[in-house]
Amino acid sequence: MLVLGLWGLEREGALWADEAVTYDMASRTVPEIWRTLGSADAVHGLYYLLMHGVFTVWEPGLVPMRLPSVLAMCATAAGVAAIGRQLAGPRAGLLAGLLLPMLPMVQKYAQEGRSYALVCACVTWGTWLLLRRRWAAYAAVMLFACLLHEFAVLVLVAHGVTLWLGARARSLPQADGLLPALPRGWRIAAAVVVLGLAPLIGVSITQSQQVDWIAFPSDPDLILIALGAALARLSLRSPALAAVAPVAVPILVLPTALLLAVSLFDPLFVSRYVLSYAVGAALLLGAVLDRHWSRALVLATAAASVVALVGHGPQQRTPAGRSDNVGRVAAAIAAASEPGDGVLFSPHRRRSSILVHPSSVRGLTDVSLAASPRASDTLFGAELPPDRIRARMLAADRIVAIQDHWGKPVDPFPEERVKREVLAAEFTLQEERSVGRVRIGIYLRNAPDGEPNTRPNTGPDSTP
Known part of the structure; x- marks a missing residue:
């Protein structure tokens, strides 16, 4: 996992929009971070504070931003191996730990400057502590996971089902009911986690407009979910996986299904x-390989991994x-614009494209x-009132607009509506180019007679 995590870690200097936010937030002072979290991104607050600590002892850069994720995935692989060993033996644990780094999503998020790794x-080591009934340590680790990202609380449900399935497998009388089958120590630990997380949930609910960009799951996501559910069903019915399935299947399926x-x-x-569904998948794959161990199967798996x-x-x-390389977007903005142009970010979160490349505008x-993001204690800057936005747009002859692709959910806020309305009514799209998930359009102000201007774009790489 360490080798795969360090391989190409800098990605030729590229970073995507959320990483740009991490870089910007971690570079701020602690009071600035704290003030910003009051209005935005409280769900990632603990992570930003941790990364601020990293940037304090190590000069800010792509490697120090991503290395914590690499090391976290190494700890995940080690934890998966430890869990597999405890449940199904040394070989199953070793295979699960080796297979985890082969999963594409693990390699991807091992190199992200975000909290997911x-x-x-x-979650992995919380599961290990669950199996060993170390409730105080379990509560501390799981609360830390939830404070890093509150959706980790869904894993508590998976752990509760694991304990209930274990009680049923041992034919305990109280397993006919759910709560009585759960150890008192776990119930106390889960309550501590939920109570400790409650203030963050309360704050993040007030910031729910930040996730208005999320659409219904895509077809590839739904296909993966269906495959995971099928794998889970087969695993629960397999006597050979009886030791691993009650732990792996809930982690693989339940958080995803609940969300x-x-x-x-x-x-x-x-x-x-x-x-964390990757943890459940790796445990199941390791157990399957161990159960059906043969030299041919091992060679086939190794060959598939190499391919x-x-x-x-x-x-x-x-x-x-x-797909969201902010450096490339910033370069495209600089190439498309001319001195004196207006630049419009719609929605305003697209301003993340210039957080680490301010020279592009x-x-x-x-x-x-x-006001700028840092001056306003916000992620993407404070926006003017709608009437001021309209006036400033109408004062520009040429606007370079950075927008989401067509078909994405549009923000319902008045500031965003007025941007779209003025562009549609008072400007003509001269040219547009696509850069990853972003559209960069060059808009010319309509002449007084309503006809579009014909001022040419002189920027390089223009695409009609």
Whole structure:
């Protein structure tokens, strides 16, 4: 895991939008971080504070930002091996620990400057502590996981089901009911975690508009969920996996299923929010290989892993390996713009494209910005009122607009509505280019007679 995590860690200097936010937040002072969390991203607050500590002892950069995730995934792999060893023996544990780093999603998030790998490590070792009934340590580790990202609380449900399945397997009389079958120590630990998390949940609910960009799960996500459910069903019915399935299947299925169920009413499902499913998948795969051990199977698995690494690994470690490369977006903004142009970020979170590349908008007027992110203690800057945004847009002859792709959910806020309305009514789209998940459009102000201006774009790489 360490070798795969360090391989191409810098990705040729590229980073994606959420990493840009991490870099910006970790570079602020603790009071600035704290004030910002009062209005945005409280769910990632503990992670930003931890990364601020890293940047305090190590000069800010891509390696210090991503290395904690690499080390966290190493701890995850070690924990998976330890759990597999305890449940099914040394070989099953070793195979599970070796297979975890082969999973593409593990390699991806091991190299992200975000909290997901750290959450995975905490969930893994929390599971190990669960199996050993070390309730105080379990409560501390799981609370830490939930404070890193509150959706880790869904793993508590998985752990409760694991304990209930274990009680049923031992034919305990109280296993006919759910709560009586759960050890008192676990119930106390779970209550401590929920109570400790409650203040963060209260704050994050007030910031729920931040996730309005989340759409219903994509078809690839749904296919993966269906495959995971099928694997889980087969595993629970297999006598050969009787020792591993009660632990692995709930972690693989339940957090994902619960978040998906919530998303039927309020879209919140993003696969990285429940990345711990990789732990359950690795445990099951290791147990299957151990149960059906043969030299041919081992060679086939090794060959498949090598093919996956050769076919997928190098591309994942290039700037193209992330669809939201903010450096590339910043460069495209600079190439498309001319001195004196207006620049418009719609929605305003697209301003993350310039958080670490502010020179890309030097000489341009951000027509909706009231105060910079750091000056306003916000993630993406404070926006002007709608009427001021309208006036500043109408004062510009040429606007470079950075927008989401067509079909993405649009923000309902008045500031965002006025941006869309003025562009549609008063400007004509001259040219547009696509950069990852972003559209960069060059808009010309309509002439007084309503006809579009014909001022050409002189920026390089323009695409009609």
